[in-house]
Amino acid sequence: MAPDLPARLFDPDARARLQAVFEVDFDRPAVADLHQEDPQVLAGVDVLITGWGAGTIDDALLAAMPRLHAVHHAGGSVRDLVGEGCWRRAVRVTSSSDANAVPVAEYAVAMVLLSAKQAFRSQVVYRRVRAFVDREREFPSAGNHGAVVGLVGASRIGRNVIRLLRPYDLKVLVFDPFLSAAEAERLGVRSVGLDELLSRSSVVSLHAPLLESTRGMLGRRELALMQAGATLVNTARGALVDHDALVDELVSGRLWAVLDTTDPFEPLPASSPLYDLTNVVLTPHMAGAVGNELTRLGDHAVDSAISMFRGDSPVAGEVSEESAATMA
Template identity: 45%
Template sequence: MTAARPGRPETLLVMADDSYRQLFDDELRGRLADLARLGEPVQVAELESAAARARLAEVEVLITGWGCPPLTAAVLDAAPRLRAVLHAAGSVKHHVTDACWRRGLLVTSAAEANAVPVAEYTLAAVLMAAKRTATFAAAYREHPGSWQHWRDAIGPASAYRRTVGIVGLSRIGRRVSALLRPFDLTVLAHDPYTTPEQAAAVGAELTGLDDMIRRSDILTVHAPDLPETRHLLDARRLALLPDHATVINTARGALVDTAALTAECVAGRLSAILDVTDPEPLPTDSPLYRLPNVMLTPHIAGAMHSEVHRLAASALDELARLNAGEPLHHRVRAEDLAVIA
């Protein structure tokens, strides 16, 4: 294992140019300069040019972000002093290769920071779903100026003593459960890697997946996209949901069988709030764009605009710990990849 050495390490930022501009404002660039030795260029979007290779020869730490190319064995051969990869975004699967694990590099992720806006979006979606807001708003557009003759015909709309089911109690799922605690809601959760005690600590009751689905008025999905979770919510499981239930997906579109969910929403039995879909984006002729009981958003739940500064700050927090020889808070290990996004 590569040992952490106190001090200001030679550091290079590897990410797309627009990612660098979004992630690092003046304040964060100033903090970076305090924590690291920075050569020229400070940031690169590729690792093949002579300038990039010259920086790699000296670098001890890479701070990576969206658009970072794969850190292949050839790249690592050009970076003999490299000891840590601090990712200022969520998943590391796109750029951290097997060669990085064989080298024993320290790897961290800002996934915990990215969980904050996703959980906030989900909280809003749960409360909006309980009040059937999308359906009421669509009906109001069709009947401007009056609601007395149609509003009560839509059906029950209440956040009082409803049941929310959480599929996946990892970073985002735990945060969602904790955010729901002040409300008069029953929170259920399913996660094969979580204990009942861990679920209870964030206000959820751990239960079997099918049992949870049968009991849920609102079902929100926060599981990782893995081969075994593809179409986790298939036609059979969607049929278990009570009439008028809502499916919320801010995780990955492939977790839900789009055709099966579309059929349920077209029939009016289920509603949906979808920030991610499969495929993404949906074809232009998908009924989901036009249904009054469906709200689609274009993958906005994760960090955007000023929210991404939280991701850069998380990576710099890890760099500060590395400099001080302290344990890293958001370390990713090779064995984690089988159960994380």
């Protein structure tokens, strides 16, 4: 992980809890690339705690860490972290995805509610006219009472969003091919096809993982199904959407968007027209854990490490090879 990340992940209490069970040297600087670590240090590693930017634990690293039996990731997806050799050697893996899902869902819900209220559009209008605004005439469809919100993906984050939206008077539609009608009813949402969701929703929020089957799942045809003036909120991966098609829709002014930019462009090219569009809210990958939220990830990783050491079952956040392949 990045050398300065441990100080932001682990507060004094987390450090003390970890050191009560394991031999941990917090004074030793973290390394961004484990391949550059002292081989003698690697040879004595039983448990590895990783963070963003850790690189892949490949066969070379596994050979250098013959005692390694557990990896606890203080971050989200482990798809690019855990090499196939880890699974072959039965190294146990946990992820703090549940902890990272909390701020992402909070961000998404805030943006959904503000979008349905047309807060972003009203700001643009007010700044332009600099005078009295007739709200009822200018924003006749604004508000969250009975508004239709579409969620693409009943993922870990998607389900958090569903839970957080429950107190509001919204009609929530969900598209997820793996969501059964019975489960949708239990969640208090309606399961529909993607086309119906896009055409009916005033706000569409993306929560699907980026897989080969979901890459570009919103193309020109799908974006054209959205209502004029509807808002697309993307706190998932940018590559879920055909970028050029989205830019065209946004430049035309037909759609609005809240984009927490991730791949394929992180950051967006400096020449991107999205920076200058008043119908686009851009943030630099802020939805996930940042600032004081990082300690939630550290606490989760420490809890998982201690739980696994004690022999608890199940261990919070434990990831299988199969589930790792579908992580966002």
